[in-house]
Amino acid sequence: MKRFLLSTIALASTLTISTAMAAETDPVRIAVLMYGNRAEFVQLMEQYGREHPAVVSGQAKLTYYDGRYDASVQNDQGQMAINTLHDAIIVNPMDYEANIDIVTNANDAGIPVIVTNARLNTDQMTSEVVSDDVEGGYLEAKAVLGQLECAGNVVIIEGPKGGSGEIQRGQGNEKAIAECPEGAVAVLERQTANWSRAEALDLMQNWLSSHPDQIDGVIAQNDEMALGAIEAIRAAGLEVNDFAIAGIDGVTDALRAVKAGEMTSVLQDARGQIQGSIDVALRAVLGESYEPQSIIWDQYAGDLDWADGQSARYDIPWTVVTEDNVDDLLADRQ
Known part of the structure; x- marks a missing residue:
């Protein structure tokens, strides 16, 4: 026992x-x-x-x-x-x-x-x-507006409606625009492309048709949408370098586009x-x-x-x- x-x-x-x-x-x-x-x-x-x-x-x-x-x-x-x-x-x-x-x-x-x-x-x-999305939206818009010297027409390609990125990057975009002289910058269009390159391409094609020779800058709330806008500009037979374009994220294709002098990207550190x-x-x-x-x-x-x-x-x-x-x-x- x-x-x-x-x-x-x-x-x-x-x-x-x-x-x-x-x-x-x-x-x-x-x-x-x-x-x-x-x-x-x-x-x-x-x-x-x-x-x-x-x-x-x-x-x-x-x-x-x-x-x-x-x-x-x-x-x-x-x-x-x-x-x-x-x-x-x-x-x-x-x-x-x-x-x-x-x-x-x-x-x-x-x-x-x-x-x-x-x-x-x-x-x-x-x-x-x-990362502070208000700051990110501000930085990308400042890049576009700096290139335009705070004068001209821009379009804003937004993230999914109701998401914090769309809300807060939009606040940063508006903050940068408000720092330009009143009435010097006109927002011709703003609409969501849901973070999608393909949706942004379609959106930009429509805007280029609706506002021929009027769009000077593209503020895209992420890089994928900025890259879609670049594809639309090329498809329309226009020169990408005639536009001031910026996005957020620092995805690989956007880094290559920065290297080619086609856009500004604000790196979000994944x-x-x-x-x-x-x-x-x-x-x-x-x-x-x-x-x-x-x-x-x-x-x-x-x-x-x-x-x-x-x-x-x-x-x-x-x-x-x-x-x-x-x-x-x-x-x-x-």
Whole structure:
């Protein structure tokens, strides 16, 4: 009986140790809810997420969800992530208002949720790792208006209506226009192309027909739409260099267009946003012993403070793409 009791105790101790070791080695499961994965910028975020040191080492495991540009689909995927007991959720939301449910439901389940890239109209998330879209919209519009010397006619190609990018980049666009002399800049058209190069091409073709020889500048709220406008200009037999054009994101084709002198791009750091989000998510799950592993905290030292992973918002800096830095940015895509 004594031998049996000792064996039982030994077995229980072994199981306890094994369970503890498993708890230490099991990866942190993070659901990453992307609004849609067709655009290169989102694809870059996914790529850089997989390259995060904690993911490479197996400390964290990412599960990506394609929201298919539909807020209700994203909400359903958020609930699925909760039901499957993910340790944390990172969400790149489609809609400023409609996707608040993801934060609400995650909070109810006790799951930390980090909002990245786009924003939500709530302060109840664990943290945000974003770039200031008002500033981004301002920078791109200033590039166009600077080239036009604050005089002429522009069109604005907007992001999906109701998304924070469209709302806040639009505010930045308006801020830049308001700094020009009153009445010096006319906005001939503004309409959404839903972040799509193809939709922007169609839109720009229509505008070139409706306003022949009148459009001087194109303010596109992302690079894909700026590139669609460039294609439309070429298709119309016009010279791209006769237009002042700007976009946001720093996607690869836009970097090439900057190098060719065809447009300005304001780089939104996909690596910074997703890897910063992963570090903040891991800090929320693992506690104060966690130290950030992404290179971005050193890259932006002085402009981006880790603050023990406890800040309500982290602003990843913008970079205006120029002739001086475009080659280095293109080399990073190889």
